Amino acid sequence: MDSNLLESLSGMVEFYANQEEDNIKLIIERLRNNQQHGAVYESLARSCIYNGLNSFLNKDEISQVKQWFYVSSLLRIESARYPGGFSYTMSTPDEFIFPILSDNTEVIEKFAHLDTVHLLWGEFEPNYQEAKFEPSKDDPRYRTHALQAVLRQDWEDYQKIKDIANQKINKIREVVQFEFGIYDAIYEKDKDKIIEIVQTLLTPKVHKAYNKDFGEEFNGEIWSHHPVMFTKLAWMNGLEIEIDNPLVPMELMPIKPLEHYDYYYDFLDPTWKPQSFWGRLFNLK
Numbered sequence: 001m002d003s004n005l006l007e008s009l010s011g012m013v014e015f016y017a018n019q020e021e022d023n024i025k026l027i028i029e030r031l032r033n034n035q036q037h038g039a040v041y042e043s044l045a046r047s048c049i050y051n052g053l054n055s056f057l058n059k060d061e062i063s064q065v066k067q068w069f070y071v072s073s074l075l076r077i078e079s080a081r082y083p084g085g086f087s088y089t090m091s092t093p094d095e096f097i098f099p100i101l102s103d104n105t106e107v108i109e110k111f112a113h114l115d116t117v118h119l120l121w122g123e124f125e126p127n128y129q130e131a132k133f134e135p136s137k138d139d140p141r142y143r144t145h146a147l148q149a150v151l152r153q154d155w156e157d158y159q160k161i162k163d164i165a166n167q168k169i170n171k172i173r174e175v176v177q178f179e180f181g182i183y184d185a186i187y188e189k190d191k192d193k194i195i196e197i198v199q200t201l202l203t204p205k206v207h208k209a210y211n212k213d214f215g216e217e218f219n220g221e222i223w224s225h226h227p228v229m230f231t232k233l234a235w236m237n238g239l240e241i242e243i244d245n246p247l248v249p250m251e252l253m254p255i256k257p258l259e260h261y262d263y264y265y266d267f268l269d270p271t272w273k274p275q276s277f278w279g280r281l282f283n284l285k
Contacts, residue, residue, distance in 0.1 A: 005221050006057060013054050016047030027267060032274045041079035044265070046216065048072035049098060053222060062251060063258050066102050071264045073099035073107045078268070080116040090116050090128065092140055093147035093179070094214070097229045100236070103257045112151035135165040143176060150183050150233070158183060175210065175226075182230045186237045194234050195241055198227045202245050223247050 023040050030036045052068030055061075076099075080090065099111045116128050126134050128141060135142035142165050149158035162180055166172060172180075178197055185193035201210060202224055211220025224247035234241050235253045242250065263269045 002221065005218060008218065009050060009054050009057060012050045013047075016043065016050060019043060020047060024265065024267075028274055031267065036082045037084050038079035038082040039084040041075045041082075042084070045072040045075035045079065048075065048264075049216060052098070053217070056249070056252075057222065062256075065252070066104070066258055067261060067264075069098040069102040070104045070107060070258075070261045071268070073102055073104070073111065074263070074268050075265075077107070077110055077114065080114055083117060090114070090141065090144050093144045094225065094229075096144075096147055096151075097225065097232075100229065100232050101252055102261075103255055104261055105257060108151060112148050114148070132161060133164050135161075135168050137169060137173070140173075140176075143179060146179065146183065150186065155187055158187075178226065178230075182233065186234060186239065189239065191234070191239050191241050194230065194239060195243070198230055198241075198243055198248070201226050201230075202243075202247060207247065220247070223249060228252070 023044050026040050027036070027044075030040070048068045048071045052065050052072065055064040055068060076095070096111055099107045102108075125131075126139070131139055131141040132145040133142070142161055146158055146161045146165075149155070149161060162183075165176070178201065181197050182194060185191075185197070200206060207220055207224050211217070211225055214220065214225050217223065217225055224245075227243065227245070227248045231241060231243055231248055231250075231253055235255055240253075266272050267274075
């Protein structure tokens, strides 16, 4: 493993760890005052992702990787409820890779139905639900809706999204063609087609081009984003393909939910409530 990569990742883990205590305090205070903002949850979510990637690169137990990705996903579910934060990145399905790799069925189900209050460009644009059937080159949120339909096994909804996108957009971007190609192949149970698309995305030139904007995943140094996501989706649908490439870590592909997932942060537990003033004053539970 590249020592520079490990050093860079350790630096990100430390950077977000230094903010953690303040972020937790801010979230709890804003929960008391009903003044939440998604960006604080997103900061903690990124911290968990870097911890998960660090566990993966240091060859810790896969359970640790899944646990960290699970917590990051819970935080992003919360973040999507408020302006800012994860809700902005729902413009594409890219960040769904982490809940998918967590193997937590409840989290994946929540992402399959996830909505957001956030608008991409301003108050006059379509909201997230309206964007589903109003695709354009400047508004790719239909891509996220397409993946959500696949996660729900709602193939009729997916087909409608795809058909409208093909009708309304003069030239569909190549990445979207790959996404639709994978979803079609999953529906048709076509393992060979999935492998063909994944192998195309793993060619050095394509891998470099498609991973250059995934800074959170170190631009393809850890894995190749789309091949990992597509291979995992195949396994989730009973198509246990094998990809012989270090950029697709096959140890992450088997569908093996943990016996127990920990909330890690108390405020993520649905039964948790912020202490009242008197509770804080007298240290009451």
